[in-house]
Amino acid sequence: MIRREYTGNARRARNYIWxxxxxxxxxxxxxxxxxxxxxxxxVNLVLGLAVKWFDMDRLTDFFDSYKxxxxxxxxxxxLWLGIENxxxxxxxxxxxxxxxxxxxxxxxxxxxQNSLSRQQVEMQSMAVYDQQAARWSEILGRHVLxxxxxxxxxxxxxxxxxxxxxxxxxxxxxxxxxxFRFTPGISEEKRSFRLADSLRRGFGKRRGSSExxxxxxADGGGxxxxxxxxxxxxxxxxxxxxxxxxxxxxxACFGDCTYSDAEMRILEEALCTDADAxxxxxxxxxxxxxxxxxxxxxxxxTNAKTSDIQTQSGIDNSAVSRNTSIAKDARDFLTKxxxxxxxxxxxxxxxALMISESIKRLSAALGTLFESYSRHLPEKARAGRLVARNxxxxxxxxxxxxxxxxxxxxxxxxRVTLLLDASMSRLYSQEKIAAEAYVIASSLERIHIPLxxxxxxxxxxxxxxxxxxxxxxxxxDSVLRYTAGGWNRDSLAFRTVGRMIREEDxxxxxxxxxLILTDASPNDSMPIASGGRLGxxxxxxxxxVREARKAVSxxxxxxxxxxxxxxxxxxxxxxxxxxxxxxxxxxxxxAQLADGVSELIAMMLRESPPD
Amino acid sequence: MGDILDFxxxxxxxxxxxxxxxDFRARYPVSDEYRDRIPDPQYYYYGKETxxxxxxxxxAGRNLLLAGPKATGKNVLCENLAAVFGQPVWNVSFHINMDxxxxxxxxxxxxxxxxxxPGPIYLCADxxxxxxxxxxxxxKNESLAVLHSALDFRRAIDVPGYDLxxxxxxxxxxxxxxxxxxGTRELxxxxxxxxxxxxxxxxxxTDLDRLIRRSFPDINPKxxxxxxxxxxxxxxxxEKAEISDRALxxxxxxxxxxxxxxxxxxxxxxxxxxxxxxxxxxxxxxxxDVVKARIPAELxxxxxxx
Numbered sequence: 001m002i003r004r005e006y007t008g009n010a011r012r013a014r015n016y017i018w019x020x021x022x023x024x025x026x027x028x029x030x031x032x033x034x035x036x037x038x039x040x041x042x043v044n045l046v047l048g049l050a051v052k053w054f055d056m057d058r059l060t061d062f063f064d065s066y067k068x069x070x071x072x073x074x075x076x077x078x079l080w081l082g083i084e085n086x087x088x089x090x091x092x093x094x095x096x097x098x099x100x101x102x103x104x105x106x107x108x109x110x111x112x113q114n115s116l117s118r119q120q121v122e123m124q125s126m127a128v129y130d131q132q133a134a135r136w137s138e139i140l141g142r143h144v145l146x147x148x149x150x151x152x153x154x155x156x157x158x159x160x161x162x163x164x165x166x167x168x169x170x171x172x173x174x175x176x177x178x179x180f181r182f183t184p185g186i187s188e189e190k191r192s193f194r195l196a197d198s199l200r201r202g203f204g205k206r207r208g209s210s211e212x213x214x215x216x217x218a219d220g221g222g223x224x225x226x227x228x229x230x231x232x233x234x235x236x237x238x239x240x241x242x243x244x245x246x247x248x249x250x251x252a253c254f255g256d257c258t259y260s261d262a263e264m265r266i267l268e269e270a271l272c273t274d275a276d277a278x279x280x281x282x283x284x285x286x287x288x289x290x291x292x293x294x295x296x297x298x299x300x301x302t303n304a305k306t307s308d309i310q311t312q313s314g315i316d317n318s319a320v321s322r323n324t325s326i327a328k329d330a331r332d333f334l335t336k337x338x339x340x341x342x343x344x345x346x347x348x349x350x351x352a353l354m355i356s357e358s359i360k361r362l363s364a365a366l367g368t369l370f371e372s373y374s375r376h377l378p379e380k381a382r383a384g385r386l387v388a389r390n391x392x393x394x395x396x397x398x399x400x401x402x403x404x405x406x407x408x409x410x411x412x413x414x415r416v417t418l419l420l421d422a423s424m425s426r427l428y429s430q431e432k433i434a435a436e437a438y439v440i441a442s443s444l445e446r447i448h449i450p451l452x453x454x455x456x457x458x459x460x461x462x463x464x465x466x467x468x469x470x471x472x473x474x475x476x477d478s479v480l481r482y483t484a485g486g487w488n489r490d491s492l493a494f495r496t497v498g499r500m501i502r503e504e505d506x507x508x509x510x511x512x513x514x515l516i517l518t519d520a521s522p523n524d525s526m527p528i529a530s531g532g533r534l535g536x537x538x539x540x541x542x543x544x545v546r547e548a549r550k551a552v553s554x555x556x557x558x559x560x561x562x563x564x565x566x567x568x569x570x571x572x573x574x575x576x577x578x579x580x581x582x583x584x585x586x587x588x589x590x591a592q593l594a595d596g597v598s599e600l601i602a603m604m605l606r607e608s609p610p611d
Numbered sequence: 612m613g614d615i616l617d618f619x620x621x622x623x624x625x626x627x628x629x630x631x632x633x634d635f636r637a638r639y640p641v642s643d644e645y646r647d648r649i650p651d652p653q654y655y656y657y658g659k660e661t662x663x664x665x666x667x668x669x670x671a672g673r674n675l676l677l678a679g680p681k682a683t684g685k686n687v688l689c690e691n692l693a694a695v696f697g698q699p700v701w702n703v704s705f706h707i708n709m710d711x712x713x714x715x716x717x718x719x720x721x722x723x724x725x726x727x728x729p730g731p732i733y734l735c736a737d738x739x740x741x742x743x744x745x746x747x748x749x750x751k752n753e754s755l756a757v758l759h760s761a762l763d764f765r766r767a768i769d770v771p772g773y774d775l776x777x778x779x780x781x782x783x784x785x786x787x788x789x790x791x792x793x794g795t796r797e798l799x800x801x802x803x804x805x806x807x808x809x810x811x812x813x814x815x816x817t818d819l820d821r822l823i824r825r826s827f828p829d830i831n832p833k834x835x836x837x838x839x840x841x842x843x844x845x846x847x848x849x850e851k852a853e854i855s856d857r858a859l860x861x862x863x864x865x866x867x868x869x870x871x872x873x874x875x876x877x878x879x880x881x882x883x884x885x886x887x888x889x890x891x892x893x894x895x896x897x898x899x900d901v902v903k904a905r906i907p908a909e910l911x912x913x914x915x916x917x
Contacts, residue, residue, distance in 0.1 A: 384718065
């Protein structure tokens with residue numbers, strides 16, 4: 001199920017509904033607001049109370065039975081007026097304040113009507129408006145100006161508070177027979193989001209109404225069925241060892257490799273072996289002006305903007321410039337990167353509140369966790385552990401500070417690396433992954449734990465490790481440059497990152513934690529090598545999972561605590577378990593991140609505490 | 612308040628256990644020096660089953676660990692238990708920087724020589740009474756290792772360089788812990804195995820209603836119900852992690868009623884004692900929404916009481 005994320009007033013509205021329903025196990029997909037954006041407390045309460053008092057599955061059946069009618073919206077409005085009367089009567093003894101809230105809502109109705117523009121008024125269904133105005137007028141003790149059939153309907157819609165679900169449905173059937181001369185049929189169709197759908201249609205399809213806005217609050221960044229499958233379709237398989245042209249392409253897209261040719265040869269000889277033989281590696285650092293700038297220079301683009309960058313930098317990459325095809329491909333990629341960066345930022349801005357709350361919670365939880373593994377530096381005190389060699393000072397110089405106690409200052413020796421899967425399978429979750437990485441990075445930054453962020457993907461036989469943030473950088477904003485694209489040869493990427501971690505800590509003085517944000521679906525167009533040559537077996541499915549598991553085991557044997565934050569589809573749950581054992585946590589919403597990540601790290605530290 | 616044993620009888624707690632507590636009182640009288648450490652509870656804990664389990668554990672000479680979320684009355688129960696057994700209380704509030712020297716004692720200089728200044732666990736073991744280890748899981752497990760010998764069958768504390776302290780037979784240790792709290796950690800097996808662990812359930816609607824009515828006998832019953840339901844709604848919201856548990860404050864709810872009696876409106880009192888317990892403005896608005904859907908802001912003492 002795709003969980004929707006709500007922020008700001010939407011979360012408040014949702015809480016009203018849940019609170020009134022007395023249950024939190026459903027997602028209200030539509031919420032009630034005034035045109036000003038304020039939460040419509042009363043209507044949200046009524047939505048929740050309907051869930052509390054009735055069997056919503058059965059009501060959904062009823063609503064479904066006439067949904068193909070052109071007047072379905074209008075019918076919904078009438079029926080919900082009736083339901084409002086019914087749940088009000090039912091709930092009033094338990095919640096006496098409802099009477100006052102109803103009066104407040106009636107006042108709001110007329111206040112809002114008076115502020116509507118002429119066009120807005122014209123768009124309203126007058127039949128519905130008449131009934132609503134009459135209902136709210138009566139609540140305010142005003143005279144109800146209805147006669148004839150309208151008056152009869154008005155009286156009919158005062159559904160009694162004694163009705164149960166069956167009685168309510170019978171009453172609604174009578175309503176249709178009495179005023180519209182038809183009997184709704186029972187729908188055969190079974191819908192998956194039945195409860196949600198009833199609520200949506202309840203106050204949701206308010207055709208042309210401006211009295212309140214029912215805002216669909218779903219937003220991007222989530223796991224969808226689309227990101228489950230990525231297969232090697234015909235023509236996509238990359239059956240040859242990468243050549244110079246491929247290297248030019250990688251350079252054009254990502255910029256120059258951080259390591260020298262000699263260093264890369266050593267790295268590749270050590271890591272590109274067995275199943276990954278014939279693969280290549282590329283390690284790049286996030287450039288000061290972003291990867292786009294650096295890489296665009298290499299891509300040799302011709303437009304004015306990038307030419308300026310090229311001129312300023314003074315870099316001449318004529319070999320690449322000559323290859324217009326590569327330049328074009330790289331330009332497309334870089335444009336995508338720039339666009340994605342904007343989207344990531346926008347997503348974070350939109351969810352700023354949730355993100356800041358998650359950072360607060362995660363940093364508090366992690367702070368406590370890491371504190372357990374930090375050492376308090378001793379300080380001199382008047383009481384504590386006596387330092388025998390200084391004891392003479394007591395009587396000789398009357399210095400009482402000859403004791404040591406644990407001071408407030410602490411030191412710890414833990415370093416965290418966050419590795420992001422940047423393959424195409426993450427296409428539909430890019431903003432979410434960037435935001436989650438941002439939350440983790442900012443939380444660790446707050447508690448002064450050094451963090452490095454890397455991403456990995458495989459293109460044209462090159463497994464590219466991109467450093468998004470170095471340990472020395474204070475701010476985590478650079479993680480918002482995260483973009484998905486390419487394949488993911490997890491085994492090679494994991495081994496490379498393990499090697500990089502060890503290269504930076506040759507004396508093994510630090511404890512390392514490697515957190516991998518992954519969908520546990522290793523997949524590459526370059527087949528698995530056999531006997532040093534490219535064999536016929538694809539790097540996908542069970543074989544690729546086995547390779548990734550071997551890489552993770554090797555990392556753990558090397559003392560790097562490795563675990564996964566799983567953001568994938570349920571179809572890959574088995575994979576994540578095979579690759580990472582029990583050391584993974586599944587996250588579906590950013591709100592779960594704080595609990596999930598802190599539990600995961602607690603488990604890692606418990607299983608193998610730092611030295 | 613009256614004798615807490617009468618309250619236990621009213622609650623229907625097993626007479627055997629109550630008699631056991633009376634025998635305990637008689638067997639281990641408290642000297643005048645520590646009599647003022649025996650609590651005189653302001654609130655009683657409600658929950659017959661929890662009472663019976665706790666009394667049985669302490670009568671059997673075991674230590675008790677009360678585990679449960681916020682606002683379940685763990686500290687009230689600790690205080691009540693000490694009152695039932697008529698024993699002085701030695702309180703230790705655990706924190707992250709807690710170490711062995713804080714618990715057992717530390718060297719200090721008294722102006723002429725280095726002396727040993729006993730800590731609360733030492734005093735509790737040596738003088739007898741109930742040691743309340745509040746929020747025990749706030750401390751690091753390794754700092755608590757010094758308690759192992761005091762808590763298990765050895766019932767002794769060996770203070771290096773000083774003495775072997777035998778734990779008095781009437782001494783019991785009662786730990787409290789909250790799993791989900793910020794700053795808490797899991798107890799290791801070595802420590803948790805030395806306690807009988809009692810999961811303190813969340814207060815039920817009926818028990819909360821009785822608690823409020825016992826504390827405020829003149830409260831209007833219908834309004835009392837609304838305050839109870841408000842608390843239950845906040846509890847549910849906390850369970851579902853929609854709000855933090857800062858506002859889930861039973862003491863706060865009782866304080867709010869006291870303030871209403873003093874002349875504040877319900878809106879003002881609940882804001883001070885419940886809503887503003889959290890400092891996050893957004894969370895405050897979520898809590899305020901629950902309050903607004905339950906209690907009229909202008910409600911005052913003349914309506915709530917009498």
